[in-house]
Amino acid sequence: MARSAPVCRVLHLCPDPYYLTELYGLYREALDQPPFESTLMFLRGAPDPALAAAAGPRTHFLNLPREALEGLRLPALWRVWRACAGQRFDLIVAHRYKALTLALALRRLHAARHVFGVVHEIGQFEGRRRGVIKRAHATPLTLLGVSDAVRADLVARFPRLPASQVQSLPNAVSDHSLLSPARARAVLRLAPHRFWFGSVGRLVPVKGHDVLLRAFAPLARQHPGVGLALVGSGREEAALRELSHSLKIAEQVAFCGWRADVRALLSAFEVCVFPSREEGFGLAIAEAMAAARPIIASDTGGVPAVLGGQGVLVPPADEAALTAALERLYRSAEARARVAAALRARWASQFSPPRFFAHLQTLARGAIGDVQ
Template sequence: MNITHFVENLNRGGLERMVIDLVKEQHRQGHKVQVVCLFERGALAWELDALGIPVSACDKRRGFDLRALGRARQLLASHYTEVLHTHNAVAHYQAVLASAGMGIRQVVNTRHGMGAQRKPGRREWLFRRALGATDAVVAVCEAARFDAVQRGIAPAGKTCVVPNGIVLDGFDVASDAMHERLTRLIRVPTGTRIIGSVGRLNWAKDQAGLIRAFRIVRHARPDTALVLVGDGELRETLRACAFDEGVAGCVYFLGDRDDVRELLQGFDLFALSSVTEGYSMALLEACAAGLPIVATDVGGNAEIVRDDATGRLVPPCDPPALANAILELLHASHRASRLGLAARAWVETNGSLQAMAARYGQLYFGDLETVP
């Protein structure tokens, strides 16, 4: 098939990682795939460039940009697009507008989160207006699908769930050797217990809550360090938070990294403190690394982390509860190891890229009824 993925950009993030991995898999299967970016190409576009997969930018300006729409339309037409797969609301209604009257066989939209705007705004109004030309709206978890239907964002008859998947080939579990490498990187003693988290430094991930929880952990376990992988607008605010909590010397901000898999293999425990979440790619990768996980019970997290089976779930915005769960697993190493092994087994069965690509393949052929 001739497939066009339409995104805002390919900068670093969970949505973008999922799109790139899916595009690579579809390319491997023999489909003709391109990515059209509404704004800039983004920092990760080079991964597709290396495979000869076209990544184009429309360079949209603020407001209604007829030139960008024309560029998008030209790219869709020159690719002889049969399947238009858009990602999130803005990219969707812009792509639908650009493709009006082109007769594209199948238009699929994936909503990658829970939808941060609780009150319907302009974006959701425009998204709903574009649903007449949309064949399927995909949520990445059942919680997100239910929420979208309940809020009137998408009709139940057009919605389905396709959980995110990750590349598992070559994804090794945590090891002493990688732990030692990470302790050298952050310059802490070899025996330091490392609590790690991966994600954009923004309000949704609530790393401030994690830092406050870590203060409690550090008081009980002075042999611990907190590693935050990712960057974002709250970097300096979070540095100040660590200083205010008295843990600035043992919280390490590693920024955006290309070696996240290797870093995960050096953690002792993975913590996710989000206040809202769709279907977390970071959680899937933590499962693949066989890490014990403590995550907040929001969005699709409970569809990945089953409490006391593949990890621990705690309420959001509750640093003491988060700290207590982390301390429990640090103190009970056998239990933590059991949870990590169960998480790895779960992701091998349920969280692979191939499983996700197969479900999207069904949708591309219009087989909505067989997709959950």
């Protein structure tokens, strides 16, 4: 039987093709099967042929300069409008604040019926940003928090929004093949015989890598065979390198930089550690769950709900508690295996793509009404 023509057109507005690319792809995939048809648009970043081939012909790379997304964003709005070629979309899915402002502007231009604003962080709408949502309270707008904690933050900030306009849609991650531990360590240039703790995330203050270095230091001094690998980049890198030297653990700390292929490399780590001071969801945590890595993470934001009691939680910024957790999993292979298996099972039941697809499709149908 021939595939019926899609009747619900969806535009996905994404900041760039560098971060969260797989998640954007899952949103597109969920809403690119009948009756939905998706167009994927990246506001910044040069065209990526491999990504375009994977995402399909309705993929656009606007490669906007940073200044085009500041202030009134009129140049960006004009480029998006031209790229849309006068189409009217049933739904725009906008990730993060700047994309959301453009989506709301397109809605005012009658280029869309409804807007989904995907909110990835607690506190995203501080200061003047709150006014954007307050002014749009009567707009066909639904805010999608990536965890119950993000949704609770949105409800507290925008009490005038009806409950139906503030929803929770936990992120999903796909299954991913892993390199062998030896090969993954070779790619990351890690010493092959060390016991490696690994942390994946931007090197910015909220991610708590300074706390992790201080917590790791006593273990490193006691056990010269342990190592800590930080995978990511950011403005704190120089300060963190200096801290590792001042703690006299620099030889046991590896700065691996940002890696687009990090999912395949998680096998390099015996334990994954996420010491964030605040976290809306923790996509890297879900990725480590899918990779069956034991996890130590901060008890903050959406993290407890993601782990569901299966990982090792410590209070944020509590160096002593984090040191104890590192020591516990370092010493017990049995505990590592038990935690890893439980986390893998939780990923499969809660954060795998089929569950996410069904939830997002239900939300989309509810927002735009019945589609044939």
